[in-house]
Amino acid sequence: xxxxxxxxxxxxxxxxxxxxxxxxxxxxxxxxxxxxxxxxxxxxxxxxxxxxxxxxxxxxxxxxxxxxxxxxxxxxxxxxxxxxxxxxxxxxxxxxxxxxxxxxxxxxxxxxxxxxxxxxxxxxxxxxxxxxxxxxxxxxxxxxxxxxxxxxxxxxxxxxxxxxxxxxxxxxxxxxxxxxxxxxxxxxxxxxxxxxxxxxxxxxxxxxxxxxxxxxxxxxxxxxxxxxxxxxxxxxxxxxxxxxxxxxxxxxxxxxxxxxxxxxxxxxxxxxxxxxxxxxxxxxxxxxxxxxxxxxxxxxxxxxxxxxxxxxxxxxxxxxx
Numbered sequence: 101x102x103x104x105x106x107x108x109x110x111x112x113x114x115x116x117x118x119x120x121x122x123x124x125x126x127x128x129x130x131x132x133x134x135x136x137x138x139x140x141x142x143x144x145x146x147x148x149x150x151x152x153x154x155x156x157x158x159x160x161x162x163x164x165x166x167x168x169x170x171x172x173x174x175x176x177x178x179x180x181x182x183x184x185x186x187x188x189x190x191x192x193x194x195x196x197x198x199x200x201x202x203x204x205x206x207x208x209x210x211x212x213x214x215x216x217x218x219x220x221x222x223x224x225x226x227x228x229x230x231x232x233x234x235x236x237x238x239x240x241x242x243x244x245x246x247x248x249x250x251x252x253x254x255x256x257x258x259x260x261x262x263x264x265x266x267x268x269x270x271x272x273x274x275x276x277x278x279x280x281x282x283x284x285x286x287x288x289x290x291x292x293x294x295x296x297x298x299x300x301x302x303x304x305x306x307x308x309x310x311x312x313x314x315x316x317x318x319x320x321x322x323x324x325x326x327x328x329x330x331x332x333x334x335x336x337x338x339x340x341x342x343x344x345x346x347x348x349x350x351x352x353x354x355x356x357x358x359x360x361x362x363x364x365x366x367x368x369x370x371x372x373x374x375x376x377x378x379x380x381x382x383x384x385x386x387x388x389x390x391x392x393x394x395x396x397x398x399x400x401x402x403x404x405x406x407x408x409x410x411x412x413x414x415x416x417x418x419x420x421x
Protein backbone atom coordinates (compact mmCIF):
# COMPACT_ATOMS: atom_id res chain seq x y z
CA UNK A 101 0.00 0.00 0.00
CA UNK A 102 2.86 2.36 0.68
CA UNK A 103 4.28 1.52 -2.76
CA UNK A 104 0.86 2.15 -4.30
CA UNK A 105 0.73 5.49 -2.48
CA UNK A 106 4.13 6.44 -3.94
CA UNK A 107 2.98 5.48 -7.44
CA UNK A 108 -0.20 7.49 -6.96
CA UNK A 109 1.87 10.51 -5.93
CA UNK A 110 4.07 10.12 -9.05
CA UNK A 111 1.07 9.98 -11.42
CA UNK A 112 0.32 13.77 -11.43
CA UNK A 113 3.98 14.49 -12.19
CA UNK A 114 3.84 12.05 -15.12
CA UNK A 115 0.68 13.67 -16.47
CA UNK A 116 2.25 17.11 -16.10
CA UNK A 117 5.36 16.01 -18.01
CA UNK A 118 3.25 14.52 -20.83
CA UNK A 119 1.10 17.64 -21.05
CA UNK A 120 4.20 19.87 -21.09
CA UNK A 121 5.78 17.72 -23.78
CA UNK A 122 2.64 18.03 -25.91
CA UNK A 123 2.75 21.80 -25.57
CA UNK A 124 6.47 21.90 -26.41
CA UNK A 125 5.97 19.72 -29.49
CA UNK A 126 3.19 21.98 -30.72
CA UNK A 127 5.28 25.10 -30.17
CA UNK A 128 8.26 23.49 -31.92
CA UNK A 129 6.08 22.53 -34.89
CA UNK A 130 4.61 26.05 -35.08
CA UNK A 131 8.10 27.57 -34.90
CA UNK A 132 9.37 25.30 -37.69
CA UNK A 133 6.40 26.15 -39.92
CA UNK A 134 6.76 29.89 -39.34
CA UNK A 135 10.50 29.72 -40.02
CA UNK A 136 9.85 27.81 -43.25
CA UNK A 137 7.26 30.38 -44.32
CA UNK A 138 9.66 33.22 -43.48
CA UNK A 139 12.32 31.69 -45.74
CA UNK A 140 9.88 31.27 -48.64
CA UNK A 141 8.83 34.92 -48.34
CA UNK A 142 12.44 36.11 -48.33
CA UNK A 143 13.33 34.03 -51.40
CA UNK A 144 10.17 34.97 -53.29
CA UNK A 145 10.81 38.66 -52.60
CA UNK A 146 14.38 38.24 -53.87
CA UNK A 147 13.10 36.55 -57.01
CA UNK A 148 10.54 39.30 -57.58
CA UNK A 149 13.22 41.98 -57.22
CA UNK A 150 15.29 40.21 -59.88
CA UNK A 151 12.31 40.24 -62.25
CA UNK A 152 11.69 43.93 -61.58
CA UNK A 153 15.36 44.81 -62.10
CA UNK A 154 15.41 42.80 -65.33
CA UNK A 155 12.46 44.83 -66.55
CA UNK A 156 14.31 48.09 -65.88
CA UNK A 157 17.38 46.74 -67.70
CA UNK A 158 15.39 45.75 -70.79
CA UNK A 159 13.61 49.10 -70.93
CA UNK A 160 17.01 50.81 -70.92
CA UNK A 161 18.51 48.44 -73.53
CA UNK A 162 15.58 48.99 -75.89
CA UNK A 163 16.65 52.65 -76.13
CA UNK A 164 20.34 52.00 -76.84
CA UNK A 165 21.15 53.14 -80.44
CA UNK A 166 23.17 50.00 -81.32
CA UNK A 167 20.15 47.83 -80.45
CA UNK A 168 17.47 50.10 -81.94
CA UNK A 169 19.39 50.30 -85.22
CA UNK A 170 20.18 46.58 -85.35
CA UNK A 171 23.97 47.08 -85.29
CA UNK A 172 25.13 43.55 -84.59
CA UNK A 173 28.75 44.32 -83.72
CA UNK A 174 28.03 47.08 -81.21
CA UNK A 175 25.07 45.18 -79.76
CA UNK A 176 27.03 41.98 -79.16
CA UNK A 177 29.87 43.89 -77.54
CA UNK A 178 27.49 45.77 -75.25
CA UNK A 179 25.47 42.72 -74.17
CA UNK A 180 28.60 40.62 -73.71
CA UNK A 181 29.95 43.19 -71.28
CA UNK A 182 26.63 43.47 -69.46
CA UNK A 183 26.12 39.75 -68.93
CA UNK A 184 29.45 39.52 -67.13
CA UNK A 185 27.97 41.82 -64.49
CA UNK A 186 24.69 39.90 -64.27
CA UNK A 187 25.32 36.23 -63.37
CA UNK A 188 21.59 35.41 -63.00
CA UNK A 189 21.16 35.65 -66.80
CA UNK A 190 21.79 32.80 -69.17
CA UNK A 191 21.27 35.02 -72.20
CA UNK A 192 20.78 38.64 -73.27
CA UNK A 193 19.63 39.07 -76.85
CA UNK A 194 17.80 41.20 -79.40
CA UNK A 195 15.68 40.30 -82.42
CA UNK A 196 14.25 42.31 -85.30
CA UNK A 197 10.55 42.73 -86.17
CA UNK A 198 10.53 39.35 -87.94
CA UNK A 199 11.87 37.54 -84.90
CA UNK A 200 15.34 36.96 -86.37
CA UNK A 201 17.93 37.14 -83.57
CA UNK A 202 20.69 39.50 -84.67
CA UNK A 203 22.46 39.82 -81.35
CA UNK A 204 22.88 37.46 -78.37
CA UNK A 205 25.49 36.65 -75.78
CA UNK A 206 25.08 32.89 -75.72
CA UNK A 207 23.76 30.99 -78.68
CA UNK A 208 20.98 28.51 -78.08
CA UNK A 209 19.96 25.70 -80.35
CA UNK A 210 16.92 26.64 -82.43
CA UNK A 211 16.98 30.25 -81.25
CA UNK A 212 17.89 31.99 -84.56
CA UNK A 213 14.26 32.98 -84.96
CA UNK A 214 11.88 33.54 -82.04
CA UNK A 215 8.81 34.73 -83.97
CA UNK A 216 6.83 31.75 -82.68
CA UNK A 217 7.78 32.16 -79.04
CA UNK A 218 5.22 33.40 -76.55
CA UNK A 219 7.33 36.20 -75.10
CA UNK A 220 7.93 37.65 -78.61
CA UNK A 221 4.23 37.57 -79.51
CA UNK A 222 3.19 39.16 -76.23
CA UNK A 223 5.76 41.93 -76.65
CA UNK A 224 4.16 42.78 -79.99
CA UNK A 225 0.62 42.72 -78.60
CA UNK A 226 1.19 44.35 -75.24
CA UNK A 227 3.91 46.78 -76.35
CA UNK A 228 5.27 46.57 -72.83
CA UNK A 229 7.39 44.32 -70.65
CA UNK A 230 6.38 40.73 -71.40
CA UNK A 231 7.10 37.72 -69.19
CA UNK A 232 6.93 34.16 -70.41
CA UNK A 233 6.64 30.95 -68.40
CA UNK A 234 9.73 29.16 -67.13
CA UNK A 235 11.33 26.76 -69.59
CA UNK A 236 13.36 23.73 -68.58
CA UNK A 237 15.82 21.99 -70.88
CA UNK A 238 14.90 23.95 -74.02
CA UNK A 239 18.51 24.42 -75.02
CA UNK A 240 21.89 25.70 -73.90
CA UNK A 241 21.65 29.29 -72.77
CA UNK A 242 17.90 29.20 -73.36
CA UNK A 243 16.51 27.81 -70.09
CA UNK A 244 14.75 29.75 -67.38
CA UNK A 245 12.35 32.67 -67.36
CA UNK A 246 12.14 34.86 -70.47
CA UNK A 247 11.45 38.58 -70.18
CA UNK A 248 11.16 40.78 -73.27
CA UNK A 249 10.56 44.41 -74.12
CA UNK A 250 9.65 45.86 -77.53
CA UNK A 251 12.11 47.95 -79.55
CA UNK A 252 10.55 50.86 -81.41
CA UNK A 253 11.93 53.12 -84.12
CA UNK A 254 11.89 56.93 -84.11
CA UNK A 255 8.31 56.92 -85.37
CA UNK A 256 7.20 54.63 -82.52
CA UNK A 257 6.67 51.60 -84.77
CA UNK A 258 7.53 48.10 -83.61
CA UNK A 259 11.10 47.24 -84.65
CA UNK A 260 11.90 44.12 -82.63
CA UNK A 261 12.44 42.95 -79.07
CA UNK A 262 15.24 42.80 -76.56
CA UNK A 263 15.01 39.90 -74.14
CA UNK A 264 16.74 38.23 -71.21
CA UNK A 265 16.68 34.69 -69.85
CA UNK A 266 16.96 34.29 -66.07
CA UNK A 267 18.94 31.12 -65.47
CA UNK A 268 17.36 28.39 -63.34
CA UNK A 269 20.83 27.16 -62.41
CA UNK A 270 21.42 30.52 -60.73
CA UNK A 271 18.32 30.11 -58.60
CA UNK A 272 19.42 26.60 -57.66
CA UNK A 273 22.71 28.08 -56.47
CA UNK A 274 20.85 30.67 -54.39
CA UNK A 275 18.63 28.15 -52.62
CA UNK A 276 21.52 25.74 -52.09
CA UNK A 277 23.25 28.49 -50.09
CA UNK A 278 20.30 28.76 -47.68
CA UNK A 279 21.07 27.12 -44.36
CA UNK A 280 18.36 24.57 -43.68
CA UNK A 281 18.00 21.89 -41.00
CA UNK A 282 19.13 18.36 -41.86
CA UNK A 283 17.10 16.63 -44.60
CA UNK A 284 15.07 19.78 -45.30
CA UNK A 285 13.97 20.68 -48.83
CA UNK A 286 13.43 23.88 -50.79
CA UNK A 287 11.46 23.57 -54.02
CA UNK A 288 10.25 25.96 -56.73
CA UNK A 289 7.26 24.92 -58.89
CA UNK A 290 5.45 26.44 -61.84
CA UNK A 291 1.65 26.47 -62.00
CA UNK A 292 1.63 23.10 -63.77
CA UNK A 293 3.45 21.41 -60.90
CA UNK A 294 6.75 21.15 -62.73
CA UNK A 295 9.86 21.44 -60.55
CA UNK A 296 11.90 24.49 -61.56
CA UNK A 297 14.51 24.46 -58.79
CA UNK A 298 15.24 22.12 -55.93
CA UNK A 299 17.57 21.69 -52.99
CA UNK A 300 18.94 19.15 -52.44
CA UNK A 301 19.41 16.98 -55.58
CA UNK A 302 18.48 19.54 -58.27
CA UNK A 303 19.65 17.25 -61.08
CA UNK A 304 17.27 14.54 -59.88
CA UNK A 305 14.16 16.70 -59.54
CA UNK A 306 14.35 19.74 -61.85
CA UNK A 307 12.00 19.34 -64.79
CA UNK A 308 9.98 16.56 -63.14
CA UNK A 309 6.19 16.79 -62.89
CA UNK A 310 5.04 16.97 -59.28
CA UNK A 311 1.39 17.92 -59.72
CA UNK A 312 0.18 14.76 -57.98
CA UNK A 313 2.27 15.23 -54.85
CA UNK A 314 0.43 15.95 -51.61
CA UNK A 315 2.36 19.13 -50.91
CA UNK A 316 1.72 20.65 -54.36
CA UNK A 317 -2.02 19.96 -54.10
CA UNK A 318 -1.98 21.74 -50.74
CA UNK A 319 -0.04 24.68 -52.15
CA UNK A 320 -2.43 25.07 -55.10
CA UNK A 321 -5.38 25.08 -52.72
CA UNK A 322 -4.06 27.55 -50.12
CA UNK A 323 -1.42 29.63 -52.02
CA UNK A 324 0.35 30.57 -48.76
CA UNK A 325 0.58 29.12 -45.27
CA UNK A 326 1.75 25.99 -43.45
CA UNK A 327 1.00 22.30 -43.75
CA UNK A 328 2.19 18.90 -42.64
CA UNK A 329 2.36 16.90 -45.85
CA UNK A 330 4.33 14.39 -47.87
CA UNK A 331 6.79 15.85 -50.39
CA UNK A 332 8.16 14.64 -53.69
CA UNK A 333 10.10 11.86 -51.95
CA UNK A 334 6.99 10.83 -49.94
CA UNK A 335 8.59 11.87 -46.66
CA UNK A 336 6.40 13.75 -44.20
CA UNK A 337 7.60 17.27 -43.42
CA UNK A 338 6.37 20.51 -41.91
CA UNK A 339 6.02 22.95 -44.81
CA UNK A 340 5.88 26.69 -45.18
CA UNK A 341 4.88 27.81 -48.65
CA UNK A 342 4.02 30.90 -50.65
CA UNK A 343 3.16 31.83 -54.22
CA UNK A 344 4.09 34.77 -56.38
CA UNK A 345 3.95 35.80 -59.99
CA UNK A 346 6.50 36.34 -62.69
CA UNK A 347 4.29 39.25 -63.75
CA UNK A 348 2.20 41.71 -61.77
CA UNK A 349 -1.09 40.37 -60.45
CA UNK A 350 -0.27 36.72 -61.11
CA UNK A 351 0.53 34.00 -58.60
CA UNK A 352 1.75 31.19 -60.81
CA UNK A 353 5.07 30.27 -59.17
CA UNK A 354 5.15 28.36 -55.90
CA UNK A 355 7.95 28.03 -53.37
CA UNK A 356 8.01 25.54 -50.50
CA UNK A 357 10.38 24.86 -47.61
CA UNK A 358 9.96 21.52 -45.86
CA UNK A 359 11.49 20.61 -42.50
CA UNK A 360 11.33 16.95 -41.35
CA UNK A 361 8.94 16.41 -38.44
CA UNK A 362 11.54 14.52 -36.41
CA UNK A 363 14.07 17.33 -36.89
CA UNK A 364 11.59 20.06 -35.95
CA UNK A 365 10.52 18.17 -32.82
CA UNK A 366 13.99 16.90 -31.84
CA UNK A 367 14.38 19.43 -29.01
CA UNK A 368 10.93 18.76 -27.58
CA UNK A 369 11.43 15.00 -27.83
CA UNK A 370 14.78 15.24 -26.04
CA UNK A 371 13.20 17.25 -23.23
CA UNK A 372 10.47 14.62 -22.91
CA UNK A 373 13.01 11.80 -22.71
CA UNK A 374 15.14 13.59 -20.09
CA UNK A 375 12.09 14.52 -18.00
CA UNK A 376 10.76 10.95 -18.10
CA UNK A 377 14.20 9.62 -17.19
CA UNK A 378 14.42 12.01 -14.24
CA UNK A 379 10.92 11.02 -13.09
CA UNK A 380 11.83 7.35 -13.38
CA UNK A 381 14.95 7.83 -11.25
CA UNK A 382 13.07 9.83 -8.61
CA UNK A 383 10.23 7.29 -8.61
CA UNK A 384 12.66 4.40 -8.26
CA UNK A 385 14.36 6.10 -5.31
CA UNK A 386 10.97 6.83 -3.73
CA UNK A 387 9.88 3.19 -4.15
CA UNK A 388 13.12 1.94 -2.61
CA UNK A 389 12.72 4.39 0.25
CA UNK A 390 9.10 3.34 0.73
CA UNK A 391 10.11 -0.32 0.76
CA UNK A 392 12.86 0.02 3.36
CA UNK A 393 11.25 2.83 5.36
CA UNK A 394 7.99 0.94 5.46
CA UNK A 395 9.77 -2.15 6.70
CA UNK A 396 11.76 -0.26 9.33
CA UNK A 397 9.09 2.17 10.51
CA UNK A 398 5.89 0.15 10.10
CA UNK A 399 6.31 -3.57 9.52
CA UNK A 400 8.96 -4.29 12.17
CA UNK A 401 7.14 -2.41 14.98
CA UNK A 402 3.92 -4.19 13.98
CA UNK A 403 5.70 -7.54 14.07
CA UNK A 404 6.92 -6.75 17.60
CA UNK A 405 3.37 -5.86 18.66
CA UNK A 406 1.97 -8.98 17.03
CA UNK A 407 4.52 -11.21 18.80
CA UNK A 408 3.82 -9.52 22.12
CA UNK A 409 0.10 -10.00 21.60
CA UNK A 410 0.65 -13.69 20.89
CA UNK A 411 2.67 -14.10 24.13
CA UNK A 412 0.01 -12.29 26.17
CA UNK A 413 -2.62 -14.52 24.60
CA UNK A 414 -0.53 -17.52 25.65
CA UNK A 415 -0.70 -16.31 29.29
CA UNK A 416 2.60 -14.45 29.64
CA UNK A 417 1.23 -11.31 31.19
CA UNK A 418 4.73 -9.94 31.87
CA UNK A 419 5.31 -9.36 28.16
CA UNK A 420 6.34 -5.86 27.20
CA UNK A 421 6.95 -4.26 23.83
